[in-house]
Amino acid sequence: MTYQDYMTLIEEIEQHNMHYYVHSNPVISDAQFDQLMQQLIQMEQQNPERIIPQSPTQRVGGTVDQAFQPIAHKTPMLSLDNSFNHEDIHDFYQRISKVATDLALTAEPKLDGLALSCIYIDHKLDKAITRGDGTMGEDVTHNVRTIKNIPQILPKTAPKYLEVRGEVVIHKADFTTMNAGLEKPFANPRNAASGSLRQLDPAITAKRPLTFYAYSLLGDTLPNTHAERMAWLEVHHFQTPKPFYLLESLSEVIGYLNHIQEIRHELGYEIDGAVIKVNHIDDQDKLGNRSKSPRWATAYKFPAEEAQSLILDIEFSVGRTGVLTPVAKLKPTNVSGVIVSQATLHNIHELRRKDIRIGDTVSIRRAGDVIPEVIEPILSQRPQATQTITPPTHCPSCHTPVIQEKTFIRCPNGLNCPAQLASAIIHFSSRSALNIQGLGKQLIHHLCQQQLVKIPADLFTLSATDIHTLPKMGEKSTQNLLKAIDQCRDISLDRLIYALGIKDVGKDTARILAQHFTLAELKHLTLEQITALNGIGDNTANSLITYFKDEAACSALEKLEQQLRIRQLQTTQNNQFSGLKFVITGTLSQPREVISQFIRDHGGTISGQVSQKTDYLVYGENAGSKFTKAQKMGIQCIDEAALSTLATSIR
Structure with missing residues (x-):
């Protein structure tokens, strides 16, 4: 043949x-x-x-992978802003009505699974990537090929490049059957879906009853409304979440939300709310995106489901910044499909205000269907013998006297506190910081307990002998970890600033600081110099100043500088693209993320859609509809060479 x-x-x-x-x-x-x-x-x-x-x-699964490779998303997989009541939905509607020319909205269930992007090239499934942090995901292609309802080949009517985004779930009935045959059952369908998709052996994934539901479509020559794109997906053999509705008014949206909440337990899969989107793609482009979420969509979250449980004990955990948080140890209880055995009490002020005691029966809920929290004690069921809680005077981890800060109590011992040290190292090695592959939480705790790591810089002086003595660390695992640590020595300044774990300094703030100052300059900044930057307030400025006045922190940072090769971002004087928004399209000579990083390093921002706010469109071969749209709108279109020239010509 x-x-x-x-x-x-x-x-x-x-x-x-x-x-x-x-x-x-x-x-x-x-x-x-x-x-x-x-x-x-x-x-x-x-x-x-x-x-x-x-x-x-x-489809039955191929060879075993040793790790999942990180891959940059061409268009970020943004999170959705949450709406918790009808008033929030009304506010969302009012905001979009000021911009959108067509107020038709779509509504669909918000599936509780694992977000996935399937990329098709020349009508064949080429890559499958998890959401990750929205910018970088993990390559799970081998495992996704085992999911039977994901098309491997699309009809010739499909575009040559296509990205289908959706959610991988396990149906409730399949979950019950699967769990019955497992030695260690999963807690809920979402955890089961995530764990199944991230198996190193695709043959194991192939045995799990995974199902993919598509809810987004990216590519060229596609319909210009979300509803039509969902219909396109159905025609091309993708399953989509149901019930899906096209709605013409705010009252219809509220009606849908009431309906979906009534039938949520009748659906075959777990949902934790509904997603409301502006239907017309042109209006989505006009509304644009925030740094982490689109302005044209919102996720309506169902009110948290509540349950009752018995408080067996109350302990205090120590966080990365030294704050002591009271945690209730509970009699294991099922809350919204999850077995909950502990819940946060937030802070000592809340513990006193609610008068929660050991021995109380309490109402608990999963806040936002995620974090368990104690709502209140049920006084009618309070026994005579309950135990009130006296706040600790010393840190439960290092026994240092604690200090009172407004509603919090805090251990001031910094990295000398084992709990704070472990949390700091976990943050330091996390994906958005140094991204040290293979350095998990349990291994970090072992390193800290054995005093092999006392400050972050110690990670880079670990020997094979040090690591090999730890539990479950064989020769190959040890060598892989040492290699992963060594690969992280080359780091950009913004990632380093974020990795330091300075209070109030997140990823966006770290990037702003790195674009305007060197690390040496950061150590001596005044309040006025910091707050002069757009987007940084007094609290963050004071946290930075306090950090760089701390002798122990500065000493640890100096030792870290000796181990790293720190790449400086563009400073204010050379920040040529500041205030400019770019869209990238077509096939480029370099990976899309390299071009994106070049733009960000010069102060620019990246958008996935062409709109009136777009300043430049950077195009490669087969640029398609975005290029055509940009030309019609009079937006300047440049290739890679012109982008490089632009970086040197703007002053």
């Missing part, structure tokens, strides 16, 4: 898979399907060089 015969057979089998798994409407018998599969297997045995990753024979 020819290669064309091979591809035709694969496409025929793929169509039957979609009829069976997506539409629940098989058009041939199981025996006929088995015959087609046997024909394909025989063809591949005779011509092994023809086997492509998208073949149905490859």
Whole structure:
């Protein structure tokens, strides 16, 4: 048989898979399907060089991967702003009505699973990437090929480049069946979906009942409304969340929210709310995005479901900044499908105000369906013998006398406190900081307990002997970790600033500081110099000044500087792209993230959509509709060479 015969057979089998798994409407018998599969297997045995990753024979799982490779998203996978009541929805509607020309909205369930991006090139599934931090995700392509309702090959009517985003879930019935056969059952369907998709062995993933629901479509020559794109997905054999509605007024939106909340437990999958989107893509472009979320969509979160439990004990945990947080140890209780055995009491002021005691029966809920919290004690069920809590006078980790700060009590011992040290190292090595692969929380606790790491710089002086003595660290794991640590020595200043864990300094603030000052300059800044920067207030400025006045912190930082190669971002004088917004499209000579980083390093911002706020469109080959739209709007379009020239010409 020819290669064309091979591809035709694969496409025929793929169509039957979609009829069976997506539409629940098989058009041939199981025996006929088995015959087609046997024909394909025989063809591949005779011509092994023809086997492509998208073949149905490859869905059972391939070789075991040692790790998931990080991949940059071409367009960031932004989070959604949350709305918690109808008033929030009304405010959202009022905001969009000031910009949008078409006020039609769409509504769909907010699935509680793992966000995934499937990228198709030349009609074949090329890559599958988890959401990650929204900018960088993990390559889980091998595992995603085992999910039976994800098309491996699209019809020729699809664009040559396409990105389908959605959620991987496990249906509630499948979850119950799967859990019954596991030695260590999962707590809930979401954890099961996430754990299954991130298995190192695709053969294990293949045995898990994963289902993908698509809710977003990116690419060229696509319909110009969200509703039409959802219909497009259905036609091209993708499952989408139901019930999906196109709504014409605010009252219809409220009606949908009431309806979806009433039927949430009747649906086959877990949901934690609904997503409301502006329907017309042009209006989405006009509204644009914030740094972390689109302005044209909101997630309506269901009120947290409550349960009752018994407080067995109250302990105090020590966070990264030394704040002591009271934590209630509970009799294990099911709350919204999750077994909860502990819940936060926030701070000592809340503990006193609510008069919560050991021995109380309390109402608990998962705040935002995520973090368990104690609402209040049920006084009618309070026994005579309860125990009130006296705030600790000394840190439970290092026994240093605590200090009172407004509603908080804090351990002032910094990195000399084992709990603060471990939390600091966890933050320091996290994805948005140094991103040290393979350095998990448990291993960090072992390193700190063995006093192998006392400050962040100690990570870079660890030897193979040090690591090999720790639990579950064989020779190969040890060498992999040492290699991962060494690869993190080259770091940009903004990531380093964030990694230091300075109070009130997040990723955006760290980037602003790195664009305007060197590390040496940061150590001697005044309040006026810091607050002169757009977006930085007094609290953050005071936190920075306090940090750089701390002798122990400065000493630890100096030792860290000796171990790292710190890349300075563009300073104010050379920040040529400050205030400029760029859109990137087409096939470029360098990875998209390299171009994006170049723009950010020069002070510019990146947007995924062309709008009136776009200053420049950077294009490569096969630029498509964004390029056409930018030309029609009079936006300046430049290639990579012109971008480099622009960086030197703007003063």
